[in-house]
Amino acid sequence: MSLDTATPIRLSELAGIIYQVIDEVFKQQSFWVVADIANHSFKPASSHHYFDLVEKDQGSAALISRIPTRSWADGSSRIAAFEQATGQKFGNDLRVLVQVSIFYHAVYGLQLTLTDIDTGFTLGALEQQKQATLLRLVKDNTEHIRLNNGVYSTSNQQLRLPAVIQNIAVISSSTSAGLEDFLHTLNNNAFNYRFRTDTYNSVVQGELNAQVVVDQLIAIYNAQNDYDAVVLIRGGGAQTDLLLFEQYSIGRAIARFPIPVITGIGHQKNETVADLMAHTAVKTPTKAAEMIVAHNRAFSDELLSFEKNMIIRSQQILARQNRLLSQVSQQFLTGAGHYLSAQKQDLSALSSVLARRPGQMLYEKQKDLQSMVGRMGYASQYFLKTEQGHINNYAALIRLMSxxxxxxxxxxxxxxxxxxxxxxxxxxxxxxxxxxxxxxxxxxxxxxxxxxxxxxxxx
Incomplete structure (x- = not known):
């Protein structure tokens, strides 16, 4: 095409020329492009997506290129299929492999039209990044992170939860619905347990905000408030929304943290790096609260069982001592009866002797008998008093455990x-x-x- 560049033309004419050139070169062609999504918007009424495909420098994150893109008709249906297959919402910060065609509009300029999207690329890229992060964590933190038969073991996991969890530090967004669910479930438990919770507000979305979460862990450590556990929660979202919790810095901080960390970040499928490093990982904020209540309930049940066993044991001991006391008393009375009978016989024999001896001998024998009876009375009273003391001790124990x-x-x-x-x-x-x-x-x-x-x- 030959153009007279010296002769002025209308802007629309120039736009028409650009359109003709682009149409001739790229007509009936499409390209598979790797890029990130930015400035995304969706019109539900028309099922149209409008967004930018962008590429950033991996070192500085500076923008290298940006082309406005749209998705209509078949392209929008392919996006819907992508979301259903992957569980990911098509939106900002998502790296994708998409098929696009090139189009030029006199008003809107150069645009791309999305016609297809590769689901495997996005999931594969995320999984590769996660595995690389886990490998680095194990390699660089051998004292705190180990991998044995496919299972990760961390210093945080080796910590013991207190028998009763009461003082809790919570890392969450201040506007998170997950935080509301956690606090409601925790504070409205069926057993009337009471908790002290301190919230450390943090951004919980966007992989570039990992240091914000780490800074809050540092703040919890420096607070020296004797927390029983740290709960890291988020209200849920697609896997790409949870990229923050796949970051090396968060995984390292959790694995090394000296207070047990419980994660409930709202995912329903794969575990994040944060989950693998934490002491305990549950699916949602609500589940985190339920886990804490159940932990405390287990201790309460154990204590009640101990109390029950103590009462039964005390009753058994008391019954056995009562039987023993009864047996001893019976034996004592029987022995005393035999002794008195023997003494009576001796007295009878003595009487016959006394009939022939002076009255002094009778007096002396009577004194001996009275002394012997006195000693027997004192011995019996001392024995009964001692046994009564044992009974009182067991009764006091029963009252204590009542x-x-x-x-x-x-x-x-x-x-x-x-x-x-x-x-x-x-x-x-x-x-x-x-x-x-x-x-x-x-x-x-x-x-x-x-x-x-x-x-x-x-x-």
């Missing part, structure tokens, strides 16, 4: 149909149960009952 004293310490008994129960299998939704506290009895109707798996109450 349900009334235990309930004054904050525990409760649960009664159903007039019987104290400890087996949750005997309670079903709709049942009426009585909760017996110190000085008060509460009648309740069971609304719900949840199963507990035993796990989901320590840089």
């Amino acid at each position: 349900p009334e004293n235990v309930m004054k310490k904050g525990f409760a008994l649960i009664r159903q149909n007039g019987k104290i129960i400890s087996d949750p299998a005997s309670v079903s939704p709709g049942n009426q149960i009585d909760i017996i506290l110190a000085g008060e009895e509460i009648e309740v109707i069971v609304n719900n009952k949840k199963a507990y798996d035993g796990r989901d109450f320590n840089l």
Whole structure:
């Protein structure tokens, strides 16, 4: 095409020439392009996507290229299929392999039209990045992170959770729905447990914000508030929304942290690097709260079982001592009877002698007998007093371990149909149960009952 560049033309004419050149060169052609998504918007009514395909320098993150892109018709259906297959929302910061065609518009300029998207590329790239991060964590932190038979073991996982978790540091976004769910579940537990929670606000999305989370872990450590556990939560999202928790710095900080870390970041599929490094990983913020309540409940059940065993054991000891005392008393009375009978016989024999001896001998024998009877009385009183002391000690122990004293310490008994129960299998939704506290009895109707798996109450 020959153009007279010296003769002025209208802008629309120039736009037409550009369109003609691009159309002749790229007509019926398409290209597979690797790029990141930026400035994405979606129009549900028309199912149209509008976004930029961008490329950044890997070292400085400076923008190298940017081309506006759109997706209509077949392209939008391919995006929908991508989201369904991967569980990822098509949006900003997502690296993709897409098929595009080139188009020029006189008003909107050069544009690309997305016609297809490769689902395997995105998932494969994320998994490769995750495995590289895990390999680096193991290699660079041999004292704190180990890999044995495909299972990661960290210093944080070796910490022991306290028997009762009460003081909790929470890392979360201040506006996160997950934080609300966690606090609601924790503070409205069925057992009336009370917790102290301190929230350390942090950005929990975007891989470039990893240092913000690490800084909050440092703040928790420096606070020296004797926290029982740290809970890292997020309200959920697609795998690409959770890239923050795949970062090396967060994984390293969690693995080395001296307080047990519990993660509940809202994922339903694969575990993140943060999950693999943490002491305990659950799926959601709600599950994190339920796990803590269940942990405390397990200790409470163990304590109640110990109390029950102590009462039974004390009753057994008391019954055995009572039987022993009864046996000893009977033996004593029998022995005393035999002794007195023998003495009576001796006295009778003596009487016959005294009939022939002076009155002085009779007087002396009577004194001996009185002294002997006195010693026998003192011995019997001392024995009975000693045994009564043993009985009083066992009675005091029983009173100490009585349900009334235990309930004054904050525990409760649960009664159903007039019987104290400890087996949750005997309670079903709709049942009426009585909760017996110190000085008060509460009648309740069971609304719900949840199963507990035993796990989901320590840089």
